[in-house]
Amino acid sequence: MFNLFKKKNKWIRFYSLDTGVAALHPIFPARKLKRKWRTEALRRETAKEEKKCPALKAKALWDRMQNMDSTGAPDSLWSHAATCPALDGVMDTGYIIPAPADFIIHIDGSGNFEWRSETLFYGGRYLTAHIPEQTEGMRHLVNQQKDVLDYTVKVELPWRVQAHKDIVFIQQNIAYWDEERFSVPTGIVDPQYSYEINCQLFWHITEPGEYLIKAGTPLVQWIPIHRDILNSKGVDVMIETANADDLHNNEVMEYNRRKNFTENTTLSGRIKTQADLLKLNKNIERFN
Numbered sequence: 001m002f003n004l005f006k007k008k009n010k011w012i013r014f015y016s017l018d019t020g021v022a023a024l025h026p027i028f029p030a031r032k033l034k035r036k037w038r039t040e041a042l043r044r045e046t047a048k049e050e051k052k053c054p055a056l057k058a059k060a061l062w063d064r065m066q067n068m069d070s071t072g073a074p075d076s077l078w079s080h081a082a083t084c085p086a087l088d089g090v091m092d093t094g095y096i097i098p099a100p101a102d103f104i105i106h107i108d109g110s111g112n113f114e115w116r117s118e119t120l121f122y123g124g125r126y127l128t129a130h131i132p133e134q135t136e137g138m139r140h141l142v143n144q145q146k147d148v149l150d151y152t153v154k155v156e157l158p159w160r161v162q163a164h165k166d167i168v169f170i171q172q173n174i175a176y177w178d179e180e181r182f183s184v185p186t187g188i189v190d191p192q193y194s195y196e197i198n199c200q201l202f203w204h205i206t207e208p209g210e211y212l213i214k215a216g217t218p219l220v221q222w223i224p225i226h227r228d229i230l231n232s233k234g235v236d237v238m239i240e241t242a243n244a245d246d247l248h249n250n251e252v253m254e255y256n257r258r259k260n261f262t263e264n265t266t267l268s269g270r271i272k273t274q275a276d277l278l279k280l281n282k283n284i285e286r287f288n
Helices: 034-045 048-052 054-066 087-094 227-231 244-258 268-280 282-286
Strands: 013-016 094-097 103-107 113-116 127-130 153-164 165-171 188-189 195-205 207-215 218-226
Touching: 153 165, 165 227, 195 218, 218 227, 244 268, 244 282
Parallel strands: none
Antiparallel strands: 013 153, 094 218, 103 113, 103 207, 127 153, 153 195, 165 188, 165 218
């Protein structure tokens, strides 16, 4: 009886039309993707020697104090970007869609490509192409530091998606991923009318040769968001100059940031304290 009043969770369903894909190369939570640069940076940030030996910990603190800049803030070695909550948020949110089978991209230098694979998926498909006219003027904008092939690689995946009516997805390049051969354009996927999962790759290697993408290679990141956020429906947005309460709260935040050596705090503790202080801003009462 009481289950009648239980609020149901929103849901997402990814399903593969081809047997074996969901078992061997499933879509997986983004937080499980290991980035080499991130792992190495976090290892340096939490060096075992500093934790075990008080003398080494004190020496590390002294060395870092010597590297403070003119504002009194520690240099970049004090806290690597790998510990930044904002970067953690985008790297660990959503889902990663990997390649379900090996494929080879053959570049002949003409701006086009050929491909081959031992596997075709539902309907005899795997890879196709977008002609240059379809991405003219925008394909270079996805990664302006790299060359890009005229033709776009389109990966037609065997995956399909269903979701709660309130959910849409941001499709994007995998955030801060160790992949340089291709980039993925950003877009919005609405499961209410688009259930196929396809992935466009702007290919950056223009030198003639053959390039292997192995099964399981992460291709794209999908981040679910609420449909109301997408179109700002039901969201009131104010853009204004700070008032006295804002300025007071900012002074408190600045004091809190300076009062402890970072070495003697934890990231989770700093986040909790900051969240508690932000709640003290009286302007929040205007809207809640």
